[in-house]
Amino acid sequence: MATFNQTDADKRKQISVRGIAQVENVATIKNTFNRHLHYTLVKDRNVSTQRDYYFALAHTVRDQLVGRWIRTQQHYYEKDPKRVYYLSLEYYMGRTLTNTMVNLGIQSECDEAMYQLGLDIEELEDIEEDAGLGNGGLGRLAACFLDSMASLGLAAYGYGIRYEYGIFNQRIKDGQQVEEPDDWLRFGNAWEKARPEYMIPINFYGKVERTDTGRSKWVNTQVVFAMPYDTPIPGYGNNCVNTMRLWSAKAPQSFHLKFFNDGDYIQAVCDRNIAENISRVLYPNDNFFEGKELRLKQQYFMVAATLQDIIRRFKSSKFGCRDPVRTSFDTFPDKVAIQLNDTHPSLAIPELMRILVDIEGLTWEKAWEITQKSCAYTNHTLLPEALERWPVSMLENLLPRHLQIIYEINSKFMEQVALRYPGDFDRMGRMSLVEETPEKRINMAHLAIVGSHVINGVARIHSELLKITVFKDFYEMFPGKFQNKTNGITPRRWMVLCNPSLADAVCEKIDDEFITDLKHLRKLEPLADDMALLRNIQKVKQENKMKLATYIEKTYHVTVDPTSMFDVQVKRIHEYKRQLLNCLHIITLYNRLKKNPNMPFVPRTIMIGGKAAPGYFIAKKIIHLINAVGRVINNDPIIGKKLKVVFLENYRVSLAEKVIPATDLSEQISLAGTEASGTGNMKFMLNGALTIGTLDGANVEMKEEVGDENIFIFGMTVDDVTELHKKGYKSMDYYEKNPELKQAIDQIKGGYFSPWDQYCFKDVADALLYHDRFCLLADYEAYIKCQEKVSELYKDPVAWSRKCLLNIAASGKFSSDRTIEQYAREIWGVEPTRTKLPAPHEVPIIPKEEDKKKN
Structure with missing residues (x-):
């Protein structure tokens, strides 16, 4: 067993933080640590490994999150603020243990408790696997933003995919890069909570039919379920804990029922992997578009699950306009802000239109108004090879209804362009969502621009270059849509x-x-x-x-x-x-x-x-x-x-x-x-x-x-x-x-x-x-x-x-706090409260019947 070095402990100074309630004392941490070692991990000190000690400490720290997490969601339900939904295909979170201790203000107590138990806390921290669910800057930015949204007291949620394998582990052999799989979940994840009760069906393939009422209906689809895993995101010193919800693909129970009926049980079970491959691995590309069907499936899987979740939460909100028969979506943009982190989640635009028009029965005009007011788009690159352009043939096969909706969006948009610039067919060709050459493709950046009320770059020079280069035509037509939000770090x-x-x-x-x-x-x-x-x-x-x-x-x-x-x-x-x-x-x-x-x-x-x-x-x-x-x-x-x-x-x-x-x-x-x-x-x-x-x-x-x-x-x-x-x-x-x-x-x-x-x-x-x-x-x-x-x-x-x-x-x-404050005020229409919530020991947590609606 490692012996803790007192000189190292002295160097790990705890920043004194005004206003953070030190609810844990060293004795309590030691007792909780031993309880988790015995009852959660089913080990004693004779057989425990360093990894066991890490997990015991992680569960001990997580215990301090849970009460705050529940209380935060209760607070949001009571106040019913406008909620921010950050959609990103990448979150480069890194490790969670030390960050949580810092934000809760319990690092010094945990240091001392581990020292008294004869353990080196730095060694335990090093055992935690990095959550490498991102390639680089874009994913790490998303992680910083989640920290800032919680620290500023925003009712915010991060949505993404729970990749079984994150960004590959790089090994250098004979001077050359060799990729090895990042099996970051092989020992489990102490920080996540599975929510099978909120599993959501996601449809692919099929065809589109017209109903007797004139609505479009997507039928004969293949269904995959999206299972949510929630991770708490603690704010700094304010007892606010937000949620990052990552989706994992699960095959339905009835998957390939024909194989079961034919007696080929083994084939039926093996083919479940095809469905579950959607969340298997992060695409390891940075600033390069690869038009792979699996990548398109991942993008739609994430946005479809997320939008169903957003609408469920909107319908169940305490003060939302609710009707026993039909929900009014008039207040949706007042209660929901959806931020698209690059074009990866841009299918949220046709998906929201599909839900509002085909399922909720809104008119096209009303649905389009709601969609535009709710969505905003962040661009992260000027490189042409990074801009997403999906082949029409692939969309037609995988998402036939969405392709119809995109065509309709484009048709109405082209009418606007023609009215604004009569006879300028070159401009119409440049601005169309549908590119005809070298193959027929959908330009996802154009879709994101047309379907959003704000487009922003991430540094002033970048935002200016967007206006005069890749999005010049759009800026000339919609100058008020374009903003700059210079990035930041936590x-x-x-x-x-x-x-x-x-x-x-x-x-x-x-x-x-x-x-x-x-x-x-x-x-x-x-x-x-x-x-x-x-x-x-x-x-x-x-x-x-x-x-x-x-x-x-x-x-x-x-x-x-x-x-x-x-x-x-x-x-x-x-x-x-x-x-x-x-x-x-x-x-x-x-x-x-x-x-x-x-x-x-x-x-x-x-x-x-x-x-x-x-x-x-x-x-x-x-x-x-x-x-x-x-x-x-x-x-x-x-x-x-x-x-x-x-x-x-x-x-x-x-x-x-x-x-x-x-x-x-x-x-x-x-x-x-x-x-x-x-x-x-x-x-x-x-x-x-x-x-x-x-x-x-x-x-x-x-x-x-x-x-x-x-x-x-x-x-x-x-x-x-x-x-x-x-x-x-x-x-x-x-x-x-x-x-x-x-x-x-x-x-x-x-x-x-x-x-x-x-x-x-x-x-x-x-x-x-x-x-x-x-x-x-x-x-x-x-x-x-x-x-x-x-x-x-x-x-x-x-x-x-x-x-x-x-x-x-x-x-x-x-600072990402400054960046998020600007997003909040200038794009999402919400005011950062910087509210400090009472700690669980200060206000009793009273279970309510409505708790199931808040998550």
Whole structure:
């Protein structure tokens, strides 16, 4: 059994939080822990494993959630506020245990209880599987938003899919990415509650008939059931616990009854898997559309189950307009806000129309008014290959009624366009929901725009580019529909949880109000010359770097110098994110050191992490190249400790919580005009890293907040990129003119880093020389010069720390609380209450007959 180290316990400082009721004392936690070990897990201390101890602690902490969870739902039922429904196919939640302890304010008691029981709480926390139900930024944003909605007291629900296998586990074998299944549920999930009583039938295939009353009826369908699993989402210090409801596919009992009747029982049971495959696995693609039928099934499965659930809750609301025979939907937009997180849930629009027209009997006009007023759409990308376009043939087969509805929506919309722009058939073709070439397809972004009352981008530059590029025609027709909502991150997970020593240092100077209102960090600005504070920030950073260095040596068997600059780029591996530009810089530094080993050099440990989509050939080659370059550099005795390269295998939320607090330099180097926003850039900024980046995504607003002198900006602007492409970009020109660039690419192409195969990375070099879509070579020289400025500043620890402090102070804008407040007021039409509910011990929880209606 592990022995808890008191010095580690001392470092895990509990942020003192005003107003959080400390209802648990250490003795109670120990008693509850032992009760769960015995009665829930059926173990004693003689046979228990570390995993058993983790589950006992998780159940102990969950006990503190349950009363608050029930009370919150009772409160919503009593007050009947407008409810927000966030629909996302991805939620990158990470681990739950520590986040829950932080938000409930019981972390210090749990620390002490585990210490008294002879257990190391950090070891128990590390046993929890990451809930990797997302690919990257989009899914992690959704997770931050859920935290903020609960912390702001919004009556909000997150809806998605309970994938049996989340984003794959990445293994590096011989320098190359190998995908392994992420069986995250194999040991169970302590945080979810199955709700079989709310199982919902979902229809696929079939055909459409007309009834005697003239309504359309979808018949002869194949039915799959959606089983909900609820996870509590605690707000910070307010006793508010919202719900994330994830759907799991279940075959009906009567599945393939014919096989049973024919005596083929085995075949009938085996074929149940076909239905249940819908929620089996997350598609591991980021910013790339794959038109697979299973993916379409997943999208419809999620929205169909969710909308039935929303309407059930609307009909049963305490003050809703109810009629014993027929529900009035007049108040539906006043009580329901549906946010579509990208186009993945855009089938919610025709599905809501189908329910209102075919089932509830509303007129088309009334149903359309309700649908538009209820739905809003967030766009997350400008990349053409990421925009969803479903083949008409696939929709016709899988969802025949929905295709009819989409055609009807398009027909009426085209009439509007023709009235507004008479005779402009080109514009009508561009704006149509139905694309005729190269095959007949439905443009889901166009459907989402037409069916929503608000469309928003996720950074100011992104939102402006939407208006003048991909959605230009729609903006000209509906300028009032378009808004910007710059992304944000939750400070609870991304400082208080992952960097408690930094949070303590901030609390000592400006109190703890920043945890719920990040703008309070501005109070640090006048302290930029406080040497005691700067030394404290240096000390915290160095401790975090030493921890990460220990982890790297243990995990990757690479020894790194914790006094070197930790230069980090962690994100999905994609050409537009330009990890290759980073790699060219690494090779350039290496070549300079090889040429002159005694040159003045600021030691660097360069870390790159991220997963490539399994079918993305060049992205996987980039991973292979980074590892090959690292192998050469890390084993070169001339280089020694001056330069190290580490590829962070299997980058995920729990690893990010170790890496981000230890980072000195954050790489945000995408081509201007390609990254929608980014949220990793915000996490690094909040934790005192300096940013090197282009004027892309949220970098633009970060620069405005922190000032030009406290961020390293390089490279072309969006206008520069546009002008370059107009003139005709030739990457070969840059290759020929810059000797260092030429040398690096020649080494890649000629097998310098792949002695086992001279042509191993020829494809990568050719991509740079002949298909440099994201203009790496055009930005190379500016990037190298900017990196030289970074090294120069790092030589002055005080000046560096001062800029780190100013970055922390300027990160207040990038709180997801601020983002959600703007969504609430400007899109959903609700006011964040920031209400603190009574804790269960303060107000008795009285079971009510209506409780079954609230969930």
